[in-house]
Amino acid sequence: MMEKLVVIGAGMASGRMLEHLTDANAPYQITLFNAEPRGNYNRIMLSPVLSGEKTYEDIVTHDADWYQSRGITTRFGEHVTGIDCKRKIVHGQNGAVPYDKLVIATGSAPFMIPVVGRDLPGVIAYRDLDDTNAMIAAAQPGAEAVVIGGGLLGLEAAAGLQMRGMKVTVIHLMGHLMERQLDPSAGYLLQKALEARGIRVHCKGATKAILGETHAEAVLLEDGTVYGADLVVMAVGIRPETRLAVDAHLEVERGITVDDQLRTSDPSVFALGECVEHRQQLFGLVAPLYDQAKVLASTLMGEASAFQPVQTATKLKVTGCDLFSAGDFADGPTREDIVFRDPGRGIYKRLVIEGDRLVGAVMYGDTADGSWFFGLIKDQTDISQMRETLIFGPAFQGGGSVDPMAAVAALPPDAEICGCNGVCKGRIVDAVLGGADTLDKLRATTKASASCGTCTGLVQQVMALTLGGDVAEAAVGMCGCTDLAHEDVRRLIKAKGLKSMPAVMQDCGWTTPDGCAKCRPALNFYLLADWPLDYHDDRQSRFVNERNHANIQKDGTYSVVPRMWGGVTTPAELRAIADAAEKYNVPMVKVTGGQRIDLLGVKKEDLPAMWADLNDAGMVSGHAYAKGLRTVKTCVGSEFCRFGTQDSTGLGIRLEKLLWGSWTPHKVKLGVSGCPRNCAEATCKDVGVVCVDSGYQVSVSGAAGMEVKETELLVTVPTEDEAVEVITAFIQLYRENARYLDRAWKWTARVGLDWVKAQVVDDPDQRRALVARFDLSQSVYRKDPWAEHAKPGARDEFSPLTDLRLEAAE
Amino acid sequence: MMAQATEWLDIAALSDIPQQGARLLRTGAGCVAIFRTHDDRVFALDDRCPHKGGPLSEGIVAGHTITCPLHNWVFDLNSGQAQGADEGAVRSYAARVEGGRVLVSTEMLTRRSAA
Numbered sequence A: 001m002m003e004k005l006v007v008i009g010a011g012m013a014s015g016r017m018l019e020h021l022t023d024a025n026a027p028y029q030i031t032l033f034n035a036e037p038r039g040n041y042n043r044i045m046l047s048p049v050l051s052g053e054k055t056y057e058d059i060v061t062h063d064a065d066w067y068q069s070r071g072i073t074t075r076f077g078e079h080v081t082g083i084d085c086k087r088k089i090v091h092g093q094n095g096a097v098p099y100d101k102l103v104i105a106t107g108s109a110p111f112m113i114p115v116v117g118r119d120l121p122g123v124i125a126y127r128d129l130d131d132t133n134a135m136i137a138a139a140q141p142g143a144e145a146v147v148i149g150g151g152l153l154g155l156e157a158a159a160g161l162q163m164r165g166m167k168v169t170v171i172h173l174m175g176h177l178m179e180r181q182l183d184p185s186a187g188y189l190l191q192k193a194l195e196a197r198g199i200r201v202h203c204k205g206a207t208k209a210i211l212g213e214t215h216a217e218a219v220l221l222e223d224g225t226v227y228g229a230d231l232v233v234m235a236v237g238i239r240p241e242t243r244l245a246v247d248a249h250l251e252v253e254r255g256i257t258v259d260d261q262l263r264t265s266d267p268s269v270f271a272l273g274e275c276v277e278h279r280q281q282l283f284g285l286v287a288p289l290y291d292q293a294k295v296l297a298s299t300l301m302g303e304a305s306a307f308q309p310v311q312t313a314t315k316l317k318v319t320g321c322d323l324f325s326a327g328d329f330a331d332g333p334t335r336e337d338i339v340f341r342d343p344g345r346g347i348y349k350r351l352v353i354e355g356d357r358l359v360g361a362v363m364y365g366d367t368a369d370g371s372w373f374f375g376l377i378k379d380q381t382d383i384s385q386m387r388e389t390l391i392f393g394p395a396f397q398g399g400g401s402v403d404p405m406a407a408v409a410a411l412p413p414d415a416e417i418c419g420c421n422g423v424c425k426g427r428i429v430d431a432v433l434g435g436a437d438t439l440d441k442l443r444a445t446t447k448a449s450a451s452c453g454t455c456t457g458l459v460q461q462v463m464a465l466t467l468g469g470d471v472a473e474a475a476v477g478m479c480g481c482t483d484l485a486h487e488d489v490r491r492l493i494k495a496k497g498l499k500s501m502p503a504v505m506q507d508c509g510w511t512t513p514d515g516c517a518k519c520r521p522a523l524n525f526y527l528l529a530d531w532p533l534d535y536h537d538d539r540q541s542r543f544v545n546e547r548n549h550a551n552i553q554k555d556g557t558y559s560v561v562p563r564m565w566g567g568v569t570t571p572a573e574l575r576a577i578a579d580a581a582e583k584y585n586v587p588m589v590k591v592t593g594g595q596r597i598d599l600l601g602v603k604k605e606d607l608p609a610m611w612a613d614l615n616d617a618g619m620v621s622g623h624a625y626a627k628g629l630r631t632v633k634t635c636v637g638s639e640f641c642r643f644g645t646q647d648s649t650g651l652g653i654r655l656e657k658l659l660w661g662s663w664t665p666h667k668v669k670l671g672v673s674g675c676p677r678n679c680a681e682a683t684c685k686d687v688g689v690v691c692v693d694s695g696y697q698v699s700v701s702g703a704a705g706m707e708v709k710e711t712e713l714l715v716t717v718p719t720e721d722e723a724v725e726v727i728t729a730f731i732q733l734y735r736e737n738a739r740y741l742d743r744a745w746k747w748t749a750r751v752g753l754d755w756v757k758a759q760v761v762d763d764p765d766q767r768r769a770l771v772a773r774f775d776l777s778q779s780v781y782r783k784d785p786w787a788e789h790a791k792p793g794a795r796d797e798f799s800p801l802t803d804l805r806l807e808a809a810e
Numbered sequence B: 001m002m003a004q005a006t007e008w009l010d011i012a013a014l015s016d017i018p019q020q021g022a023r024l025l026r027t028g029a030g031c032v033a034i035f036r037t038h039d040d041r042v043f044a045l046d047d048r049c050p051h052k053g054g055p056l057s058e059g060i061v062a063g064h065t066i067t068c069p070l071h072n073w074v075f076d077l078n079s080g081q082a083q084g085a086d087e088g089a090v091r092s093y094a095a096r097v098e099g100g101r102v103l104v105s106t107e108m109l110t111r112r113s114a115a
């Protein structure tokens, strides 16, 4: 005899399962219960029925003939009231039926928020044909409707009612519509589109009560707003319909628990559809339910099959509102976004990438490529090769050759390129044609890419197209790990508040897991310069000299240069240096060009002990190795020299004591001369002071290395204090803005000395702010690194791990 | 030469080597640099750059590469091969982490200094 299969619920999931079973002529005697007085119809098409675009007849999937020809006994309009698992009997309102196998497919029930008035006539959920018909009946033109819930269902209801001539208000608890499917940007565009067709949207609205005597009349919100309502549609969510399963003592969490074969805790009872929970997951869209239907049909036919939930995609079935969302688009530390906006056409696209995979997509306005993106998500396609052009869709991936230029060329003039400053392609083209042929000029004229900088690449492509492929100054990425230029990265660090190396690498889309020998030292500097209190210096991202606080020599030994403030020393210091030179067998002691003494050829293991000795004599690191303050060269000045106008030695020492320990983009050297004879060679230093009778000529951006450059006058000030303030501000400005490894002269050549003057000379507030930030940074960094590493516990890293020379002999 | 099973020598705790850093092993035939990468893998290379003898242990460790501190040649930590345009290789030895300890192949002890 054939086995008896009883199915509870004739919805979309069980309908599909029955198709599979009966197509295969599975040997079952089937009884199908449904609470609704009808068989299976395409529930998701209720919205077009509501709006009048379709009729119920259009959406019926299985009619009476179908059930009859498949030999299915139907008991429609009959609720199942209980399941007796022990005796294997299902109780319907009109009598019991025994089963060998049972399938529960009861779908879900709309969730009604427990507010006063929810039971009033005129308050409807949106779940089945009866609800739909009730809404259609209530939809008198000019009458008012309030839809509570701005999710998929609520908005479809709102749009349908609006099309039937009602005045509709949507009340949504969250900050933006469809927050589970859309990000705020797309939610915003959707809201604008709904409002444009006359639907009022109230986000962050919490319903307090539904008002009315005998019938719903209005909806009251927590914030006191009242919206008149002849009809209230409650569409705030669904809950798996599990009551039968709970009563039958099947295992139920939020939904009826099923395994990969859709079997419940009772081996003869199966469940599928929105009423189940599979591996902690609930379902609210049909795609995965259809997969379940297939698996369950196989299971019932004794074939091996397992359900694996796949990603789902959402579209809103509101004519004219083109939106698409798929996958997971929550922000995450390991995720990156590609965003495209075209405000002119109301288009927004965002792709979320994790590693080489697309994990989520949100689109508004133009969803033509939605299914293509969805495919990439589902198949976990490696998208690294097409990353550049991915956002432009499959049309630009043709022939395997990736041409970002073609994609950019195809953009309309009103396509937004720079999201921060709202600069569209047309404006960039105009500016470039108007003479802005470098990125800097373009930024100055249009602000494009001048804020967060993430669009720099796109901006440059537009420039290149406009200039015929000839961008005068293509900003190069700072290294192979990123296309972003130093300036972009610095801007992003500040704008996004990125305070760690991983944060920068993730947020700026580094293509390597931990950077390279080029970018890491730069990032380390940028981070410590911008966030002195939050960021901790990363020793492993420093060049050997700065890591070991000594200059490495060609043979792997080191040189040690203690600070000699302003080039002034004492017999005691000289004695200590001499002692150290002897004690550690220093092969060469040399007077440097920077007015101090270099001990060359020291073994790494000896460094901590030697530093400790020098520390004992009151000396600290001279940072002869540092991208930081090196020397302040002075002359004897007014204290001794017959021409000296001011105390140049004293000012030099004061400056060195103020500035030492600070890290800078490249090394910083100062010179202070007592008169224009300039014996301290101040006019070829990063900062030079030449004392004159009336005060101090502060000049900057000189060099005497690979380039020889005379300094340029920044300002002449009457007092030493003012000189110190302006110099400090200048150095802080350099620290905050320059590219790593640009000497001051290179940096001022890029930004223009006038700009520098405007900050540190013309604007006293800005100057003081710069000094304050420098002081803050120095509260952390004005300390002797030698003393730190000479501490007994810290010395280990300077010696080998193990000596295996003895073992070698064995 | 006959293939033989690697013998392992426990030289240190993983935590003795800084992440993205290196420490030295002194052996009869010169120093060996033990590198620890960002993902906590360890590698052992002769501590002599084939270019001009730079101490590789003092370079910057990024990904599974080391950049020589003297003239910035970059070597793959796995193979010891110079990357990019530079040609040359530095000898590498088997190394691994087990239970938080760093083990290296004893092969480095028996090599001749000429190797």
Ligand code: SRM
Pocket (backbone or CB within 6 Å): A551, A552, A553, A558, A559, A561, A590, A591, A592, A593, A594, A595, A596, A598, A624, A630, A631, A667, A669, A684, A702, A703, A704, A705, A706, A707, A743
């Ligand atoms: C020791 C010293 C030469 C000397 O015996 O006098 C010296 C030695 C080195 N200089 Fe210098 N420079 C020395 C004064 C100078 C000066 C003169 C000065 O400071 O008044 C200059 C030209 C002024 C200038 O900087 O503009 C100078 C311009 C350079 C440059 C070229 C910089 C440039 O921007 O063009 C480099 C290369 C670099 O830094 O990238 C350099 C780099 C070096 C390095 C660090 C090379 C290296 O990377 O290993 C040398 C380290 C030797 C060591 O182990 O100590 N050294 N170097 C001087 C140390 C001064 C001190 O007390 O700290």
Ligand SMILES: Cc1cc2nc3c(=O)[nH]c(=O)nc-3n(C[C@H](O)[C@H](O)[C@H](O)COP(=O)(O)OP(=O)(O)OC[C@H]3O[C@@H](n4cnc5c(N)ncnc54)[C@H](O)[C@@H]3O)c2cc1C
Pocket (backbone or CB within 6 Å): A008, A009, A010, A011, A012, A013, A014, A015, A033, A034, A035, A036, A043, A044, A045, A046, A047, A078, A079, A080, A081, A105, A106, A107, A108, A126, A127, A128, A153, A156, A241, A244, A272, A273, A274, A275, A283, A284, A285, A286, A287, A289, A315, A317
């Ligand atoms: C208006 C609307 C629009 C939608 N739009 C989309 C969309 O665009 N895309 C999408 O993927 N999904 C959409 N959905 C969701 C989709 O319709 C559901 O995911 C799907 O119908 C669930 O199928 P099911 O078989 O689990 O439950 P259902 O289709 O709800 O079927 C369950 C059936 O079981 C019956 N039942 C319940 N309890 C009993 C009982 N005790 N005895 C007898 N019978 C019982 C119910 O009456 C019901 O007929 C939409 C849903 C609605 C309401």
Ligand code: SF4
Pocket (backbone or CB within 6 Å): none
């Ligand atoms: S000029 Fe400077 S960098 Fe060149 S060899 Fe002399 S000390 Fe070294």
Ligand code: FES
Pocket (backbone or CB within 6 Å): B049, B050, B051, B052, B053, B054, B068, B069, B070, B071, B072, B073
């Ligand atoms: S010695 Fe290593 S790169 Fe020159």
